[in-house]
Amino acid sequence: xxxxxxxxxxxxxxxxxxxxxxxxxxxxxxxxxxxxxxxxxxxxxxxxxxxxxxxxxxxxxxxxxxxxxxxxxxxxxxxxxxxxxxxxxxxxxxxxxxxxxxxxxxxxxxxxxxxxxxxxxxxxxxxxxxxxxxxxxxxxxxxxxxxxxxxxxxxxxxxxxxxxxxxxxxxxxxxxxxxxxxxxxxxxxxxxxxxxxxxxxxxxxxxxxxxxxxxxxxxxxxxxxxxxxxxxxxxxxxxxxxxxxxxxxxxxxxxxxxxxxxxxxxxxxxxxxxxxxxxxxxxxxxxxxxxxxxxxxxxxxxxxxxxxxxxxxxxxxxxxxxxxxxxxxxxxxxxxxxxxxxxxxxxxxxxxxxxxxxxxxxxxxxxxxxxxxxxxxxxxxxxxxxxxxxxxxxxxxxxxxxxxxxxxxxxxxxxxxxxxxxxxxxxxxxxxxxxxxxxxxxxxxxxxxxxxxxxxxxxxxxxxxxxxxxxxxxxxxxxxxxxxxx
Amino acid sequence: xxxxxxxxxxxxxxxxxxxxxxxxxxxxxxxxxxxxxxxxxxxxxxxxxxxxxxxxxxxxxxxxxxxxxxxxxxxxxxxxxxxxxxxxxxxxxxxxxxxxxxxxxxxxxxxxxxxxxxxxxxxxxxx
Numbered sequence: 001x002x003x004x005x006x007x008x009x010x011x012x013x014x015x016x017x018x019x020x021x022x023x024x025x026x027x028x029x030x031x032x033x034x035x036x037x038x039x040x041x042x043x044x045x046x047x048x049x050x051x052x053x054x055x056x057x058x059x060x061x062x063x064x065x066x067x068x069x070x071x072x073x074x075x076x077x078x079x080x081x082x083x084x085x086x087x088x089x090x091x092x093x094x095x096x097x098x099x100x101x102x103x104x105x106x107x108x109x110x111x112x113x114x115x116x117x118x119x120x121x122x123x124x125x126x127x128x129x130x131x132x133x134x135x136x137x138x139x140x141x142x143x144x145x146x147x148x149x150x151x152x153x154x155x156x157x158x159x160x161x162x163x164x165x166x167x168x169x170x171x172x173x174x175x176x177x178x179x180x181x182x183x184x185x186x187x188x189x190x191x192x193x194x195x196x197x198x199x200x201x202x203x204x205x206x207x208x209x210x211x212x213x214x215x216x217x218x219x220x221x222x223x224x225x226x227x228x229x230x231x232x233x234x235x236x237x238x239x240x241x242x243x244x245x246x247x248x249x250x251x252x253x254x255x256x257x258x259x260x261x262x263x264x265x266x267x268x269x270x271x272x273x274x275x276x277x278x279x280x281x282x283x284x285x286x287x288x289x290x291x292x293x294x295x296x297x298x299x300x301x302x303x304x305x306x307x308x309x310x311x312x313x314x315x316x317x318x319x320x321x322x323x324x325x326x327x328x329x330x331x332x333x334x335x336x337x338x339x340x341x342x343x344x345x346x347x348x349x350x351x352x353x354x355x356x357x358x359x360x361x362x363x364x365x366x367x368x369x370x371x372x373x374x375x376x377x378x379x380x381x382x383x384x385x386x387x388x389x390x391x392x393x394x395x396x397x398x399x400x401x402x403x404x405x406x407x408x409x410x411x412x413x414x415x416x417x418x419x420x421x422x423x424x425x426x427x428x429x430x431x432x433x434x435x436x437x438x439x440x441x442x443x444x445x446x447x448x449x450x451x452x453x454x455x456x457x458x459x460x461x462x463x464x465x466x467x468x469x470x471x472x473x474x475x476x477x478x479x480x481x482x483x484x485x486x
Numbered sequence: 487x488x489x490x491x492x493x494x495x496x497x498x499x500x501x502x503x504x505x506x507x508x509x510x511x512x513x514x515x516x517x518x519x520x521x522x523x524x525x526x527x528x529x530x531x532x533x534x535x536x537x538x539x540x541x542x543x544x545x546x547x548x549x550x551x552x553x554x555x556x557x558x559x560x561x562x563x564x565x566x567x568x569x570x571x572x573x574x575x576x577x578x579x580x581x582x583x584x585x586x587x588x589x590x591x592x593x594x595x596x597x598x599x600x601x602x603x604x605x606x607x608x609x610x611x612x613x
Contacts, residue, residue: 169553182543415551416524416551416552417552419552419554422522473525473550474525474526474550474576477527477528477550478527478528478575478576
């Protein structure tokens with residue numbers, strides 16, 4: 001396949017314009033001559049039809065959930081029901097100005113209020129703020145509330161945040177941004193947290209611990225109750241990273257596990273296509289004692305059933321605003337529509353099938369010869385394979401397996417994360433894939449395994465059937481060049 | 487198989503330390519570490535003159551696969567850093583014990599006594 005030319009290649013009816021001549025024409029003589037462009041601006045000049053074809057062609061080369069199985073671990077690339085988009089695109093929502101007075105936007109406020117209530121019920125928390133515009137901003141809001149809580153109590157020495165080695169990279173980054181020093185706590189060989197290391201790290205300077213449960217190792221932290229007791233006993237708080245909430249949605253509540261504050265990735269756990277950078281919504285939920293610190297604005301309902309904003313005047317201890325208005329409303333609307341369609345029972349089915357699909361794939365892939373990172377553990381909603389056996393045998397690495405999957409029309413799983421497991425593939429099928437799709441994935445993986453053992457060169461040079469082959473990722477990162485200088 | 491030079495000492499977090507005399511210690515990452523990380527693309531070095539504490543992160547190494555903290559193998563003052571690594575992160579892959587050195591730390595005599603010898607490191611790292 002030939003690479004698609006850049007839009008700049010369409011320059012036939014080109015009429016070079018000298019900027020200086022233009023400046024005179026448009027009365028910009030007061031701009032100093034030295035600052036005016038001397039040469040012609042390199043600007044594409046395609047016809048409308050060419051623009052249409054160019055971008056349609058590019059879009060057809062997308063590897064997306066709409067076209068391919070996408071088992072990207074820790075990203076929950078599930079199908080986002082179209083009906084959720086339909087609701088969010090209703091003119092009454094889509095054309096509403098954010099500064100509309102509350103009495104004239106009761107419909108939207110009701111949706112936001114209901115979503116706050118439902119998310120509190122799902123998480124087992126006291127209250128919710130929907131404003132964070134992404135998961136990482138939700139994390140920052142969460143740890144900022146932990147800091148505000150300790151400071152409000154005059155507990156100023158709590159400067160250390162405990163984070164397991166297996167955590168998402170955003171956790172230590174958020175803790176650092178909120179002014180904490182990060183202390184890493186190792187995970188044991190079975191994937192659970194090392195309790196002795198936790199005990200050794202706990203002290204009067206402990207602000208809290210940030211945990212994902214199930215963890216990024218694809219297993220449920222079985223000692224969560226003991227961890228909560230110990231951290232609370234030392235005066236710290238527990239932060240729940242909602243990245244893996246899809247595994248326990250509707251069945252286990254972070255509030256019941258002992259967590260004090262958490263964020264939810266509404267864009268991935270509920271119904272918004274994500275990947276490629278957004279848009280996101282990282283709602284935060286807290287227990288009673290952190291309620292005063294929630295970011296504003298929030299939505300409240302009065303005794304007459306009327307809705308209004310709660311802002312700085314109503315929430316004096318709030319950590320403040322995180323976005324200009326109330327976050328990514330479009331994502332919140334989709335989350336509301338999705339929950340409304342599923343209902344309480346449907347929500348529980350999400351995690352049930354997410355876990356079933358992951359465990360089914362794990363067992364079948366083990367049966368065709370792949371080694372699981374934690375063979376004695378049940379998978380959560382995702383699981384880790386390690387291909388160190390193929391590496392020893394033929395020098396085949398996780399990256400080669402991932403690239404070969406693309407040839408078979410399957411998006412590669414997450415590779416080389418978590419960093420604790422060498423040559424790993426983190427696979428998350430999600431609840432929205434059929435058994436037929438899962439079976440085809442096993443079939444393809446079995447074929448790739450055979451190729452790895454018999455014709456390893458096929459993997460090393462993959463992908464063979466895509467517009468571009470193996471790119472030099474190291475060179476691209478070392479000498480970043482995104483400017484077109486044709 | 488990675489080489490693990492006998493004259494160096496090591497940490498469990500895959501740093502090597504060379505005693506260059508006068509209370510000065512040169513530090514880098516092991517050949518095994520660069521193999522795990524893959525092609526290095528970015529290096530964040532500690533500030534010269536800064537105090538570092540054993541076991542604490544003091545820099546960042548970013549590869550095509552991962553971003554990893556560099557941990558201080560011993561406590562002391564950063565006397566010198568390999569500035570050229572900023573432009574040439576591939577030296578960490580090509581020559582981790584030579585051109586890919588990261589920094590020189592000024593520390594008390596005997597600062598490296600608690601570190602692993604080559605045999606102990608090779609056993610722990612499984613190389």
